Each structure stands twice: as C-alpha cells, then as structure tokens.
Amino acid sequence: xxxxxxxxxxxxxxxxxxxxxxxxxxxxxxxxxxxxxxxxxxxxxxxxxxxxxxxxxxxxxxxxxxxxxxxxxxxxxxxxxxxxxxxxxxxxxxxxxxxxxxxxxxxxxxxxxxxxxxxxxxxxxxxxxxxxxxxxxxxxxxxxxxxxxxxxxxxxxxxxxxxxxxxxxxxxxxxxxxxxxxxxxxxxxxxxxxxxxxxxxxxxxxxxxxxxxxxxxxxxxxxxxxxxxxxxxxxxxxxxxxxxxxxxxxxxxxxxxxxxxxxxxxxxxxxxxxxxxxxxxxxxxxxxxxxxxxxxxxxxxxxxxxxxxxxxxxxxxxxxxxxxxxxxxxxxxxxxxxxxxxxxxxxxxxxxxxxxxxxxxxxxxxxxxxxxxxxxxxxxxxxxxxxxxxxxxxxxxxxxxxxxxxxxxxxxxxxxxxxxxxxxxxxxxxxxxxxxxxxxxxxxxxxxxxxxxxxxxxxxxxxxxxxxxxxxxxxxxxxxxxxxxxxxxxxxxxxxxxxxxxxxxxxxxxxxxxxxxxxxxxxxxxxxxxxxxxxxxxxxxxxxxxxxxxxxxxxxxxxxxxxxxxxxxxxxxxxxxxxxxxxxxxxxxxxxxxxxxxxxxxxxxxxxxxxxxxxxxxxxxxxxxxxxxxxxxxxxxxxxxxxxxxxxxxxxxxxxxxxxxxxxxxxxxxxxxxxxxxxxxxxxxxxxxxxxxxxxxxxxxxxxxxxxxxxxxxxxxxxxxxxxxxxxxx
Numbered sequence: 001x002x003x004x005x006x007x008x009x010x011x012x013x014x015x016x017x018x019x020x021x022x023x024x025x026x027x028x029x030x031x032x033x034x035x036x037x038x039x040x041x042x043x044x045x046x047x048x049x050x051x052x053x054x055x056x057x058x059x060x061x062x063x064x065x066x067x068x069x070x071x072x073x074x075x076x077x078x079x080x081x082x083x084x085x086x087x088x089x090x091x092x093x094x095x096x097x098x099x100x101x102x103x104x105x106x107x108x109x110x111x112x113x114x115x116x117x118x119x120x121x122x123x124x125x126x127x128x129x130x131x132x133x134x135x136x137x138x139x140x141x142x143x144x145x146x147x148x149x150x151x152x153x154x155x156x157x158x159x160x161x162x163x164x165x166x167x168x169x170x171x172x173x174x175x176x177x178x179x180x181x182x183x184x185x186x187x188x189x190x191x192x193x194x195x196x197x198x199x200x201x202x203x204x205x206x207x208x209x210x211x212x213x214x215x216x217x218x219x220x221x222x223x224x225x226x227x228x229x230x231x232x233x234x235x236x237x238x239x240x241x242x243x244x245x246x247x248x249x250x251x252x253x254x255x256x257x258x259x260x261x262x263x264x265x266x267x268x269x270x271x272x273x274x275x276x277x278x279x280x281x282x283x284x285x286x287x288x289x290x291x292x293x294x295x296x297x298x299x300x301x302x303x304x305x306x307x308x309x310x311x312x313x314x315x316x317x318x319x320x321x322x323x324x325x326x327x328x329x330x331x332x333x334x335x336x337x338x339x340x341x342x343x344x345x346x347x348x349x350x351x352x353x354x355x356x357x358x359x360x361x362x363x364x365x366x367x368x369x370x371x372x373x374x375x376x377x378x379x380x381x382x383x384x385x386x387x388x389x390x391x392x393x394x395x396x397x398x399x400x401x402x403x404x405x406x407x408x409x410x411x412x413x414x415x416x417x418x419x420x421x422x423x424x425x426x427x428x429x430x431x432x433x434x435x436x437x438x439x440x441x442x443x444x445x446x447x448x449x450x451x452x453x454x455x456x457x458x459x460x461x462x463x464x465x466x467x468x469x470x471x472x473x474x475x476x477x478x479x480x481x482x483x484x485x486x487x488x489x490x491x492x493x494x495x496x497x498x499x500x501x502x503x504x505x506x507x508x509x510x511x512x513x514x515x516x517x518x519x520x521x522x523x524x525x526x527x528x529x530x531x532x533x534x535x536x537x538x539x540x541x542x543x544x545x546x547x548x549x550x551x552x553x554x555x556x557x558x559x560x561x562x563x564x565x566x567x568x569x570x571x572x573x574x575x576x577x578x579x580x581x582x583x584x585x586x587x588x589x590x591x592x593x594x595x596x597x598x599x600x601x602x603x604x605x606x607x608x609x610x611x612x613x614x615x616x617x618x619x620x621x622x623x624x625x626x627x628x629x630x631x632x633x634x635x636x637x638x639x640x641x642x643x644x645x646x647x648x649x650x651x652x653x654x655x656x657x658x659x660x661x662x663x664x665x666x667x668x669x670x671x672x673x674x675x676x677x678x679x680x681x682x683x684x685x686x687x688x689x690x691x692x693x694x695x696x697x698x699x700x701x702x703x704x705x706x707x708x709x710x711x712x713x714x715x716x717x718x719x720x721x722x723x724x725x726x727x728x729x730x
Contacts, residue, residue, distance in 0.1 A: 081252070081678045082625060082626030082627075083096060083097055083625045083626070083678060084097060084100070084625060084626075085623060085625055085626055086623055086624055086625050087622065087623040088622070088718060089109045089111070089112075089694065089698055089718065090109070090112070090625075091624045091625045091681065091692065091694060092109070092111050092112045092115070092119065092694040093130075093674050093675060093676050093681050093692055093693050093694050094625070094675070094676070094678065094681060095119055095120070095123070095124075095675045097625075098112060098116065098119045098120060099120060103116045104116075104718070106711045106713075106719070107711060107712070107713050107714070107717040107718065107719055107720075108717055108718030108719060109698065109718055109719070110665070110669055110697055110698050110701055110702075110707075110711075110719055111669055111672070111673075111693075111694040111697040111698050112694075114666050114669035114670060114673075114697075115669060115670065115672075115673040118670075118673050119673065119675055122675060123675075124402075124403075124675055124676065124677065125404075126402075126403055126404020126405065126406070127397075127402060127404050127405050127406035127410075128402060129400035129401055129402045129676060129677045129679065129680035130674055130675065130676030130677065130680050131674065131675050131676070132672075132673060132674035132675070132676075132693065133555060133556040133557070133670070133671050133672070133673055133674075134535045134552075134674075135535075136555050136556070137535045137551065137552060137554045137555040137556070137557060138535045138551070140554050140555060141428075141533050141535065141550075141551045141554065142410060142413055144428065144431075144432060145413055145417075145424060145428055145533055146409050146410070146413050147431070148424075148427050148428050148430075148431045148432075149162060149163065149166045149409075149412075149413060149416065149424075149427075151431060154427050154430055154431060156426075156427075156430075157490065157491060158420075158422075158423035158424075158426045158427055158490070159423075159427050159430075160495075161420055161423050161490060161493060161495055161507075162416050162420050162423050162424050162427060164495035164496070164498070164503055165412075165415060165416050165419055165420060165495065165500070165503055165504070165507070166412050166413070166415070166416050168495075168498070168499065168500035168503050168504075169408075169411065169412040169415050169416075169500055170408055170409070170412050171500060172385075172386055172408075174499060174500070175384065175385050175386065175389075175499075175500055175501075176385045176386055178384070178385065178499060178501065179384070179385045180268065180271055180272055180384055180385065180388065182380070182383075182384065182499075182501045182502075183268070183272070183376070183377065183380045183384060183388075184272055186212060186376050186380070187269075187272065187373055187376065187377070189202070190202070190369055190372050190373050190376070191369070191373070193365070193369055194365075195362045195365050196327070196328075196360055196361060196362055196365055196368070199365060199368055199369065199372075200328065200329050200332075203215070203216075203333060204329060204332045204333050204336050205336070206336040209505050209508070209509050210337075210508060210509055210512045211379075211504065211505040211508045211509065212372075212376055213237055213238065213371075213372050213375035213376050213379065214237050214372075215236070215237050215356055215360075215368065215371065215372075216234060216235070216236065216237060216328075216330075216333065216353075216356070217234075217235045217236070217237055218232060218233065218234050218235075218333075218334060218337050218339055219232075219233055219235075219512075219515055220232055220233070220339070220515050220516065220518045220519055220521075221233050221346075222523045222542040222543070222594070223344075223346070224309065224313060224542065224590075224595070224596040225313070225315075225595060225596055225597075226595060227523065227542040227543060227593065227594035227595050228522060228523055228593075229520075229521075229522060229523060230518045230519065230520065230521050230522070230523055231315075231344055231345070231346045232334075232339050232342040232344065232345050232346065232519060233345070233346040233347075233348065234321070234334075234345055234346070234347050234348075234353065235348055235349070236293065236297060236349065236352050236353070236356060237371075237375070238375060239290050239294075239297070240257075240258075240261055240286065240287065240290060240374065240375070240378070241254055241257055241258060241261075241290070242257070242300070243299055243300040243687060244293075244294040244295075244297035244298065244299050244300075245299040245300065245301065246258075247287075247290060247291045247294035248294060248295075251682070251686065252682060253399065253679050253682050253683055256398060256399055256679065257399045258287075260394075260395040260396075260398045260399050261283075261378060261395060262280070262283050263395065264377075264378060264381060264391050264392060264394075264395040265279060265282075265283050265374050265377050265378055266279035266280065266283070267391050268377050268381055268384075268388055268391065269282065269377060271387070271388075282370045282373060282374060283370070283374055284370075285366060285367045285370035285371075286367070286370040286371045286373070286374035286375070288367055289359070289364070289367040289368060289370065289371045290371065292355075292359055292367075293352065293355055293356065293359070295355075296349065296351045296352035296354075296355040297349060297352050298311070298312075298349065300687045301631065301633075301634055301686075301687065304633075304634045304687075304689045305633060305634075306584075306585035306586045306589070306636065306637060309589060309596055312348040312349070313346070313596070314346070314347045314348065314349075314350050315344055315345070315346055315347075316344075316345045316347055316350075317343065317344065317345070318331070318334070318342060318343070318345060321345045321347060321353075324347070324350060324353050324354050324357065325353060325354070325356070325357035325360075326357060327357045327358070327360040327361065328356065328357050328360045337516065338512075338513060338516030338517070338519070339516055339519050340519075341519050341520055342519050342520060343520060378392075380501075383500060383501045383504050384501065390405075393405055393411075399679065400677060400679050400680055400683075401677030401678055401679035401680060402677065415504075417531055417533060417534075419504060419507045419508070420490075420507060421530060421531030421533075421534075422484075422487050422488055422490075422528070422530075422531065423490065424531060424533060425483065425531050425532040425533050425550070426483075426487065428532075428533060428550070429482070429483060429532075429550070434482050434550060437482065437550075437553055437558075438481050438482045438483075440560075441481045441482070441548055441553060441558070441571065441575075442479060442481045444567075444571065444572065444575060445479045445481065445546065445548065445575050446479065447652070448572065448575045448576050448579060448648060448652070449474060449475075449477060449479075449579060451576075451648050451651050451652045452474055452576065452579050452580075452648050453471055453474055453475075454651060455644075455647065455648055455651055455730065456470050456471055456474065456730075457471075459730065461604075461607050461611075462604055462607075463601050463603065463604050465601055466599070466600050466601050466604040469591075469592070469599045470583060472592050473544065473582060473583075473591065473592035473599075474579070474582070475592075476544055476592040476593070477544055477545060477546060477579065477582060478525075478543060478544060478545030478546070479545070479546055479548075480528065480545055480546070480547045480548070481547075481548045482532055482548070482549070482550045482553070483528070483532055483550075484526060484527055484528030484530075485526035486524065486526035486527055487527070487528075488511075488514060488527060488529075489514075490510070492510075493506070493507065493510045494506075495507070523542075523543075525543045525545075528547065530547070530549070531549070531551075532549045532550040532551060533549070533550060533551045534549050534551045534552075535549070535551040535552050536549050536551060536552055537549055537552055537574055537575070537577075537578050538578065539578045539579070539581035539582060539587060540594075541581070541582070541586070541587050541590040541594060542590070542594040542595075543594045544582065544590070544592055544593065544594045546575065546578040546579055547578075548571075548574075548575065548578070552571075552574065553571065556570060556670060556671050557570045557571050557574065557671065558570060558571040563660075563663065564653075564656055564659070565653075565659065565660045565661075565663040565664040565667060566663070566664075566667045568649040568652060568653055568664060569649065569663075569664045569665070569667035569668040569671065570667060570668075570671050572648075572649045572652070573645045573646055573648075573649050573668060573671075574645070575645075576644070576645035576646075576648035576649055577641045577642060577644075577645035578641070578645075579645075579648070580640065580641035580644035580645050580648070580730065581637070581641050583640075583644070583730065584636075584637040584638075584640040584641050584644075584729075585608075585612050585636050585637050585640065586637050587637070588600070588608070608729070611727075611729045612636055612640065612729060614727050615632065615636055615639055615640065615727040615729060616632035616633050616636050617632060618632065618699075618725075618727045619631075619632030619635055619636070619639060619691070619695075619699070620632040620633075622695065622699075624681075624685050624692060628682070628685060628686075630685065630691065630692075630695070631685075631686070634687075634688075634689055635689055635690065635691045637689055638689050638690045638691060639691055639699070639727075640729045640730070642691070642696055642699075642700045643699075643700050643703055643727070643728050643729070643730070644728070644729065644730040646668065646700050646701070646703075646704065647703075647704070647728060647730060649664075650704060650706055653706075661706050661707075661709070661710040662710045662711070664710075665701055665706075665707055665710055665711070668697070668700075668701065669697045669701070672693045672694070672696050672697045673693070674693040674694075698719065699727075701719070702719050702720070702721045702726075703721070703726045703727065703728045705723075707719075708720075
C-alpha cells in the first residue's frame, strides 16, 4: 500500500526503534510494530517493528512443548528447517534450540542463562509470530486502548473518527452483505482498460482513490539536503514479494509468500466468478511484470546500507524528470495527484523509473493490468467480508509462521492504529493521564544527553574539531516524549454514514491530500506522523530528535517502582540507544540541523569507518543457524547504537554508590527476552537492520569489563571476548 512506500522513503531519513528490530507492519494482519520497534531502538518493522512490532488481552502461558526441533520445525511443504548449529551461541530466539540445549551458565550464554525459565514456560500465543517484552507491553496498551474505544464518554472529533473505523470493522453484518462488491467494481474497471492509453487515463483520473494501487507512488517528505523544506519524492509501486532480491533467488520465506499470496488472490478472484486458471494466469502476469522491474530496484539489504544516500539522492526539475518517462504521462500524473506546483523532484531510483516507462507499452498492457488487479485484490481483502478477511489473515499467518487468530476487537484496534494513528493516541491520553510519566521520562532524556556529552568528551580517537561539532549536535537534539507538539488537522475528515471499506478509503485519501498540500512548503517539525501507542522509540535524523512513545513506557521497560539498576538497563538504554543513532554510521552523516551534510574531518571519518568495519566483521562471523550468517553491514547502525547505549548507562552507573551490576545486566537481558517463529526469525536475520534479540544481549554485554567482573567471565568461557577484539565504536 501507499503507506508502506512512504515509509520506505522516510526510512532513509529516520532510524526507528520499533520492537528493537522488527519491521513495521503494513496491514492489520501483520504483527504490530511493538515488536518491531527497537531503535525503529522494526523495519522497519520493525525488532522493538518489525520491528514495528496480534496481542491477546490476557498473557498466554502454556505448557512447555515436549517435541524436539526436528519434530516441530517443519516447513509448510513438509521439509525441516535447519535451526541448530549456531556459533558462538545457539539462536535462542527459537525455543526448540533452547529446549534441546538446556540451561547454560551466564559465562557461556548470557541470554539463555537469564531468560531460560521464561523461554521454556512460554509459547508463542495464537495470532503472533513472536512473543517478547515488547509484545507484552503491547498487550497492556492494546487492552487499555480497546477500553478507550469502547468508552462512549470520551468525546470530540477524534473519538468520532476512531469509533467510525473501529465499529465499521466490527460491523460484520454490513461487511458480509457488501461481500466483494466494492472490489468487483475496481476489478471490472481495470479489466475494461484496453492498452496503455486507457491505463494512463485510469491512473491519471483525479477522482481515483490513492487507496488503489499504482505503478508509481509520489509523496512529499523532508528534503535530506535541506530538511526544513519538503521535496516531492517519486518511487515505484509495491512488490508482491516485498524485496526485489526475491525475484532473482527466492528465499525460504519468499517461496512461502509467493505461494500464499497466489492462493489468497485466487480465492478472492474465483469468488468473483473467474476460474482458478484465470486467476493463476493473472497472478503469473503480475509476477512477470515485477520480475522485469526487479533488476532496477534496490534490494531491502541494499537499502539498509549507510552509504545508500549517494545512490538515492537524485534530484530533478520537473521537465528533466518527465524526460525519463517518455511512454508515460508523468506530468499529468503528478498534477492530478496534487503535486503540480513542485519545483524539485527526488527520484530515488532513476533507472527504475526509466524501466517502468520502457515497459509501458501496449504489448505489456495486460501485465500492467494484472499488476494493478492482483495488488488491488491482495490489499482490499482485509477490508471486505469475513471470508475475504479470514483469507487475508491466513495468508499472512502462514508467511510469518503464525498459528491461530486474534479476537475481532484486537484486529479492529489495529486497523484504527494503522489508519488513524494520532487520533487513537489522543483519545488514549484523554482517558489515561500521562503527565507524570511524560515529565519523568523527559528528565531521564535530559540526564542521558548529559552523560552522553561526557562520553563524547572521553573519546580519544576524535579530533577536537569533530568532537566539538558532535557535542553541538548533541546539544541540539530535540526531545519529544509521549506526544508531538502539534497534531495533524483532521477537522474536515468526515466518516459519517460510510461503510468500513469507504471509511478506510476516505482516511487514506484525506491523509494523502494533507501531504500533497505541503508541496514546495516548509516542514512543520512539530508534527510527529506516528502513533504514540506503538511499542517503540525512534531517532529522526531529518530533525535531529529522539522520540519516546507512550507504548514503550510500561512493563519491563518502565515502572515507577523500578530500582536504579532496572531503570538504567531498560528505558535508560532505550533512550541512550536513540541518542546514539545521531552518531551511528547513518545518523552521523546528518548535521545538527537534520541535513545530509558531512561534518567530519577526513581522519576522523577514516577512524570511524575502521571501527565500524571491525564491528561488521565480528557480526559477519556469527552463524545464527545452519549456514545462515548475520549480515554485519545491515545491522551495523543498530549494533553501534545498542553498544553505545549500554556504555552510556554504565557511565551513569559508575556515579552511583553500591550499584548492583549483576542486577543491571540481568535486567538488560530480561528486556530482550523473545521467542519467535522460524519465519519471523529468518526475515529479521536477512532483511532487518536490528540484530536478533539474543545477539542484542550477548554481543552487547561482552564488550564491557563490568560484565566480566560481575559474572567472573574468563578466557575460554563462551561469553569471553578479548579486550583487543571488542567492537565498541563509541
């Protein structure tokens, strides 16, 4: 959907903490971004997703499975996943590995030692692809949010909006009566198109909803060169398989996704009166179109590289851009979408735009139509009747390795969170006063910035010039806790008397028009464009700010009765992690004003890159399971922030009397406890910038002398890493 493509663009400017490593979901059938969020502390996410981030109201604690990994870890086609063979530690996010290995000592595998009892006493609840501290907080927030949605005493325009979507979702009688009728109108209109001239008229129809798929996406976002101004960004439409790499060599999860999306499309299309053969042929044509484009699209792994900016920062004036698409009426398309006054266009992938134009011929018209129809059906399925919704959930669950489903109210809440993120946050805060928490966390943020200044001053490898600018950037960091300074104006959005499908379309169109109205304008940095209910925190490089969402301030991350050790190990490391993103391999390329601008000396750049490469090499040497290695290049930014965040808290701890370092490290490991499906684990390993959770424990703690002293770790122990081999960048 369009929202996903906007996130791809914004990802370049913001490093999210969602779920500390998972990717942010695009649909309500995906896992919530709470487990995706880790700085997103996903993918993006995701991670805290993922990371962003399916939550039953009651905690699910089930009996430990007696089956071995060989008996339980099976693919849908009957083959066994290889989940063992990790080095230097087992992948303890996969429960069967822990069952088969047994409890280990703190000296050999810290994550397993601290979290063993929790891991073996919990199973992944129905409707989830993972279960962790993040999802537990998500359960708490979700239960309270649903209570707010059910509370008729809450008043105001935002309450009316969220209830319209929430109740519309739950109105199965109306949805079942409509059945597939809204989709049938869309499909028949596309089917009636004949050649590219008709397709152009369809795509350039000013009355066509942006809810519907397109071969191009266009949106205003902060210009990375001058982040005070909006720039109009042009990109390609979505890919069915999400990652262009899947069209060259399908992964295990890619194969499953291809199978499940084909089945989902076929089921809905056959229900509209077509044959299964017609459905398969249409799906094949859509995949053929995307395959022809794949070579011109960067892979998800390539998009995660810190040096990506030099590749994707391509600016054109409108006339120059139009020359890239001689076969497509780009000028008209941009105008009818509401961006006609733009003077500058950011084209991330010029070769891709050229390729789309090259393929835009009458000979390829049927494949283009197939692309529009297949994407339309897959997207719309969850907004239609119960049968279509269940089919959509089933497909996503199989792709993520999820068993079971959630309650309808949980899905309804997720729909609201996805479509009206700020409005649901506003009524939540209306019901549950957060003033004291906001003040407390704001003070912790300020205290952490102060300790980070001391940390920077102690970095001997930095020149005085770069150090001073780093401190200036630190001093300029904005601190946003729980809510933005200003909200989007939704006063003209009217959802009265609309069906669920119509309301969903109206919301997306409204937000799109708000975005289009920013063409050529100044960026309003008081806006957040996020939901405070996500279990997440994030650093935004384009305005140099840390943003701590309400959805992460509970459970294992923040409670009023926490000891200093617990507080520093949880929300303290989260906040420090986000600050560290200002100085990680990506964030360090932006100046204190949020602009992509080199402020490093050549010698300091070389020293920084040498340190980062040492970290990359270390992660590259880790085997998660089977032959699957960690990609150090992808995770370097999050890994740098993880280690620097813990270092900042240890510096703060050094100022405390009788600080209990054992409790501190145990609390840190407890925060990252997780079990997940193979599919979710594999996706995070191969595509997400957040390291697997067990590595966010073991690799991070083994960098610090305090850990070795607290647990008497010696050479020869599994957690030992010689001081000269340690990989802290800061």
